[in-house]
Amino acid sequence: MMNGNHKVNFPLKSITTTNIEEDLSILLNKIDHSIFGVEVGINNYGVNKFIITPAHLLTNKNQTTVDTRGGQFESYNCFEGCLSSPYFLPLRIDLNGHFEKQINLLKEIVKKDEDIVILWLFKKKYQWKYNALDMYRSYLKGNDYPSTVPFVRNIQQKTIKGLDKLASFESNREYSEDVEQKILDKGFDSQLKVLVKSDRHKEITELIHLLLEKYDSHNRLRLSNIKVDNPYNFINQGQMLSLSEIYSLFGGKAKEFIKPEQEIDVIDKNSTPSTPISDNIIELLPYLKKEEVKIDESLVEKLAESMKKVGIIKQARLYDATIQSGSRLTVITSKLPPDVNFSKIESKSKDIRVNLGVQSLGIEQGDVAGTIKFSIPNNNHQIISLREMIERKDFQEFKKNNPLAFIVGMDELNSPIYLSLAKLVHLLIAGSTGSGKSVFINTVLTVLLMCYKPNELRMFLIDPKQVELSQYQDFPHVQKVITDMSETITLLESLAVEMDRRYDKFGEFKGVKNIIDYNKQSKKKMQYIVIAIDEFKDLKDQYPDVDSYVGRLGQKARAAGIHLIVATQRPSADVIEGTTKSNLQNAISFNLGSNRNYRTVFDEGIPYENLLGNGDGVMRIEGYPKEFQRFQSSIIHPDGKEEGKIFDSLIQYYKEKDYDIGEEIPIGDEGRQDIPLIDQLKTIIATTKNTRIGELRKDLGVKGTTMTDLFNQLIEEGWIKRHNSKAKGYELIADEEILKEWQQ
Known part of the structure; x- marks a missing residue:
């Protein structure tokens, strides 16, 4: 491939498809650096649709090689689709394949010997968010067409600033969440070519314009007449479309595909940290009184009545409905009503919620084909005790096979959820005040401190607010709690040095590539290292370049046994961006107030009206069976004063045991x-x-x-x-x- 103008010099395949939405969705989740796309041919015989793909993808389909010579289009008028405004401004993303569906109507106007070819090619764009965000900032300050070149953009901005002073007016624009959503999404260079063999090419292109006008939003897509030798030559002209925009054009929904080599590693049982230190330490945690949660059987009837009132069904009846209740939610599962699509019910979720008179309503696909699941808050919720969770046999078994195991909580129907920080690599935690974020962080850190000895685990805690993590200072596992943000960069630099040192140590043994293999062969074991940052926004406000340090650790630290937990109350695009975002693929969120914030965390909105606060959370974990899993987190104690006493007891426990704490990690000048x-x-x-x-x-x-x-x-x-x-x-x-x- 060539830089700039990407000429097709590798075997592209043309695959006949009857379902562009399905095949393109598969391709979008499998594609890496290759060019791919959609081709639609329309003549008086009908409509033929093709997926354009490299030869090694979608291999189970019938394929023919694409003729990339371009000569067959010499008698065609060629038109190119271009965005009217800068590429970071979005088209509509809520039309779910309207363009592709309406293309079929063009066959009604095509006459004999006329031919229309619509060719849309794409190529995934990497690391485009930095520049796009900076261009958007310039746009907000009045720069109508910010250059993609930072140096030129600075000159543009200075010129605008001078003109504003001369004219005595401000040219700032209003910020848009829709634009932020596009920039946060996956990006693709795109190229639209429309080739028309007809004397009526102006009339035909006007009809295609009408289809494209449906997508007018912050940006517009329009056709212009051009000359082209070969429409299959992919030329990068800055026509960026997001994943959401592509799905809006052709339909479909993103799915997580995990290649075999990317699957979660199987960890050898004998290589993990030891089993619990002693049952005695668990006894320092309290049992918490549980309120009984009763199932409200009338909810099935109320839900059916609400669906009738908002016009989804004609009769207030749900088919094969079951009702189950967990600590926080009641779940009703039923068959989809006859002749009613899931999307129709989903689109009416707010109306159903208002008619039910509930604070929140979750609507998801059921576990069985053709079913739908509704999650409704209980009138009272049940506290989940951390002690109750940590004592469970299934957690003890999980911990044996999974390094750095911790407890997430209970799902909607009170099944426990456990994760391994070592397998997650790193973790992003988001949640506004009162959502349960801080309580959750406490449970994660406490479980790790209780289950692993000081010589197995070392922690560094960064606490910009100086109040959330101070109780951990005297644990022997905790080398440092940083409250002075000026020390943070030094710490992260030193841990990067420690990471490199560990990679050098691996070289002492043949075939050793990670901490697990090293600890199998070395008499002197390496500790796992966990770095927790409680409020990333406060840190980034003071040190904007912290992204680069987090990025370096994020990319290489896993094998060295170094893992990050990054938490924030405000997960906006300027806080969670760039390398930080790319290295925090696994995320847990509590109530954030708006779906825009959930999109920043997860790259898309969550399938719930909102989260309830007080530990009601949702997680998106690579390799987990469900894309989004809702849960209720556990708690050490609801009273802060009592919780403080529990921490004092845990610290005293370790002082009396006098465990070996291992060697401290050199930090700063010491390093x-x-x-x-x-x-x-x-x-x-x-x-x-x-x-x-x-x-x-x-x-x-x-x-x-x-x-x-x-x-x-x-x-x-x-x-x-x-x-x-x-x-x-x-x-x-x-x-x-x-x-x-x-x-x-």
Whole structure:
């Protein structure tokens, strides 16, 4: 493939399809770097639809090779579809395949010897969110067409700022959640070509325009006449469409496909941390009084009556309905009513909820084909005791086979949910005030601290608010609770150094690639490391470049036994973005108030009207049987004062046991043998006379922003100056006597 203009020089296949929605949905979830698309041919004989795909995908279909020479279209008028506004502005995303369905109507107007070909090609776009977000910020400040080039965009913005001052008016635009949703979605370069063989090509393209006008929203898609040698040549012209926009055009819904090599690893039982330290520590947790939850059998009748009132069914009756109740929700499952689609019921969810008079209503596909499931809040909810959960035999069995096991809670029908942080790699937790987020974090950390010895597990806790995680300071597992955010970057840098050190240690044994294999062969075991950040927004407000540090750990830390828990009250696009977002694929959310926030966390909205607060949560975990799983989290104690006493007891327990805590992880200057970075840099420059930033940054193992600060300090101290030629970077000007003092 070539950069820029991507010419088709590999075998594309043309696959006849009777269901574009299904086949394209499969392809969208399997595709990686390849070009793919949809082709529709229309003549007076009918409509023929094809999926365009690389040869190695959708191999179970009948395929023919695409003729990419383009010569067969010489007698056609060619039109290209282009977005009218900058590519980050969205089309409508709620039409569920309207364009594809309406294409069939064109066959009614096609005459003999006329032919229409609609060709839509796509290629997945990686790492486009950074630039798109920055372009959107520029757009909000009045830049109608922000350049994709940051340098040019800065010039545009300065010009606009100057014009605003001269004209004495502000050109700021109103922020849109719809735009944010597109930028957060998966992105695809797209290319629409319409080829018409007819003297009536203007009339035909006007009809296609009418179909495209249905998608007018913040952006529009329009056709313009062009000359083209080969419509299959994919040329990247910045025509970005999101996954949601593609589904709106052709129908379908995203599904999670996990390739065999990406499946959750099977962990050897003998390689995991030990079983519980002692039953005695569990006895320090209290049992909590449970209120009995009674099933309200009348809900089935009330639900049927509500569906009749909003016009879904003619008779107030549900077929083969069952009703079950859990700690927080009552679940009614029934067959879909005759001649009623699931989507129709789903679209009326708010009306049904209002008629029922309930705070929340969940509507999901049932576990059996042709059924639908309704989740309705109970009048009173049952507290789930952490002690009750941790004592369960199934959790003890789960923990034996799963490193860093923790308790999520109970599902809608009181079945327990357990996860392994080691298998998740990293975890994002979101929730507004009162949602249960902080309580949930406490249960996760407490279970880990109770189930693993200090020499098996080391924790670093980052607490910007200085109130949420302070109770963990005296646990022997916890090396540091950071409340001064200036220390956070140093910590993350040091843990990256520790990660690299661990990879070097793996090389001591043949075939060792991860912490599990290493601990099997080494007498001296490596500890698992857990880093928990309680309020990521507060940290990022002070240190915007924290994304890069989280990203480095996120990409490589799993094999080294280093895992992140990142929590936030405000999961907006400017908080959870870029490398942070890409490395936090597994997420748990509590009440966030709006579906926009859920989309930021999960990349799409949740199938519930809203969450109830106080531990009512939903998770989306790679490899889990359900895309979205609702649950009620457990709790240590509902009274904060009593909970404090429990933590004191747990800490005292460990003090009396006097366990080996293992070696502390070197942090900051300690990790660099007590030599400050600036001194290390002076030694390297004095010895090598090298002033190239890129090479020196690699020698020190620091980020670009840190290197910039160090070079500024060297300029102030008279060590270097900027060279007259920008291409030559910096010039060494320190006296030879000074250099001799620093030479090795």
